[in-house]
Amino acid sequence: MSNSMLTPGVAPGRLSPQALADNFTDLAPPLDRHEARVAADRCYFCHDAPCMAACPTTIDIPLFIRQIATGTPEAAARTILSQNILGGMCARVCPTETLCEEDCVREAAEGKPVEIGRLQRFATDTLMAAGVHPFTRAAPTGKRVAVVGAGPAGLACAHRLALLGHAVTLYEARAKAGGLNEFGIAAYKAVGGFAQAEVEWLLSIGGITVVTGQRMGRELTLEALRKDHDAVFLGIGLAGVNALRAEGEERAHVRDAVDFIADLRQARDLAALPVGREVVVIGGGMTAVDAAVQSKLLGAEHVTIVYRRGREKMSASEYEQDLAASKGVRIITGAAPVRVLGGDTVEAVEFAYTAEGPEGLTLTAETFLLRADQVFKAIGQSLQGVPAGLATEGGKIAVTGPGRTTAPGVWAGGDCASGGDDLTVTAVAQGRDAAMDIHAGLMGAGAR
């Protein structure tokens, strides 16, 4: 292949296979045993630890770090996984800088928190490398539960229900389970097929039947699911993608960032994946950063993120913004797209600077053009395929308490449900908590 970073248009193979391999290695390499011991020793074993309170799944962080420090990472993993069965993935993708590590007292003391995320990965990797599943399923209860969506929420819910002895059918619209862990996270955060390995490991608890190619509102109806099961959990995520609503949006090579990321995650050969020379990403969240950074790593010459509000409003964390900058991605804030220019394919995007006033965000008369061979839209996802009969709230399925929807016997969690941040770790917590509530309901008042 003779393409390079300078090849015009959208082209594959801009970098050598070796450069691609280097670019897509582990963003934060795993700690080795000694590094882990040293990192663990920095933990103060705080009373009523702030990090623990900051974790959506309330992992007992001081305890697991102490278990690492004393040479028992397997026990540490059990501590983690008992609260968060996707603790391996969360160790890789959690924005720890805004969760546990932000609240670490070492952050207050010296601006350098205990490396909780990397320690968690050390523990969970150690256990999973040994091929151990640390939990044993309870005796079958004879209860059947449908879990729709095999993303983090659905997987966590299914695992907890199976653990408690219920028979779970896990329905997934795509061809394989994993949800955003498999399709939506930057490749360098979960290298080596970790997402699938974790799903397989999780399913080894037993009692979970995965059925793929099952989409709500197409192959599945809530009515039928309720008839055939004792309870239903919906973890269907946000399948819709918001449009730019800018003129010319339909031109070729203007596409949803989530699709690009999914293609990249599923690509067998990164050299075969086409990417533009001039890439523009529109949005300010993690998806925008993931798409932009990976475009750069694939060999795009210029990559620019454009976000309509100020930098402080970007939902991508400061860490993510810095990561993008370190990879050579330019971030422009306070500008919104007004027109996508070009012929059949996109050639440029026209932006207008924005102003924030009392009546919200408005476009100013000041505009600029960015050359673009490829444009990724990352301005948010939306709920699709909500079954009739479920109330929604702010564009999400309305839930109360541990994920109870307005329909009896139907729970929801993860990105599709109201409440909480749209994070893997939040989805896990919601799936787990809904499972406990379903269990209590199914087993009667005596259940624990």
Add this chain to the structure above:
Amino acid sequence: MANLASDFVGIKSPNPFWLASAPPTDKEYNVRRAYEAGWGGVVWKTLGSEGPPVVNVNGPRYGAVWGADRRLLGLNNIELITDRPLEVNLREIKSVKRDYPDRALVISLMVPCDEESWKDILKRIEDTGADGVELNFGCPHGMAERGMGSAVGQVPEYIEMVTRWVKQYSRMPCIVKLTPNITDIRRPAEAAKRGGADAVSLINTINSITSVNLDAFSPEPMIDGKGTHGGYCGPAVKPIALNMVAEIARSPETRGLPISGIGGVTTWRDAAEFLALGAGNVQVCTAAMTYGFKVVQEMISGLSQYLDDKGMSLGDLIGRAVPNVTDWQYLNLNYVTKARIDPDLCIKCGRCYAACEDTSHQAILMKEGRVFEVNDAECVACNLCVDTCPVDGCITMEQLPKGAVDPRTGRVVGDYANWTTHPNNPSARAAE
């Protein structure tokens, strides 16, 4: 730069840092390197009687206790005295001393507990030019099984007897090295003094098992599946050594007996502490074995800076803290303090709270927003919060002024008063 020149029982050295008798001082090559690095003196590794030298094990001879980053906190060893021929050691000692006349060179000795053996060895070392002898009555492993080392050091009468022989057959200064593996360090020190010793040095290593191999179920270091007790040294033993040095320094029977302080000296600060508690110089081993001979340079610069900052000479420091080492019964019971937590320094870890709430006096309140405060009505000033706080200076002890009421006891803080006059003491004497 303060003058660190030291005169210990007439043995002069450019600084008070000597290498203790141990593996680092077993041969000419090492000792020359030590002197080049700046060590003021060396106690040559223990010589035995003429004849076939002792043999050492051929498996591991050291065991260790580590901190998290494998920082060596304690070391133990099962090495015996020198396993090189006597004449080789004597030849090397003579050669080194000739080339480094300004450095101290003391020879450590351990021979069977009979007059002839001691008389003979003393004669053999006479013309080496060495500055003195140190009697190894301390090694707790191996040689003790043969009636030497700590087997002698544990019997004050033997110490006195051998010391007497040494003083009788040699004009060299005689330092008696004491074992800590006894119940009261003052008894062997008194015996050495009675025997005519010029000084004592302490501590030798502490009998220990550093760890157990939980797969092979053997003590470490493990030799073919078995282990034995060894001598413990390094930073971990310093508190024990400091106490023993202080006990000898302040005991009426041994007061004034020169002491060479040994046990976990790792930095200038450790050395200064030994000196303040009455040691006339210090001997170092584990720090050198861990980091190499260069550590002495930090010890020299640090002690020098400290003395300059305090406007003190080396002599002023020696024994400076001894008058403040006392018995519990004389501690002032009217010295009342309360813990104070500096909210600006607090990082809100809550360790003080956990420690106080779970294991002490429930005197720390955890308030909204993880604000920690001391409840004076419960605080007994135990210092546990200070000791567990990870932030230096965040928790301090504040003294209640005379006349103040201690909210815990309701009593007014009065003048100095100790247990000897306390009403709860059945043998209290009325203050007159």
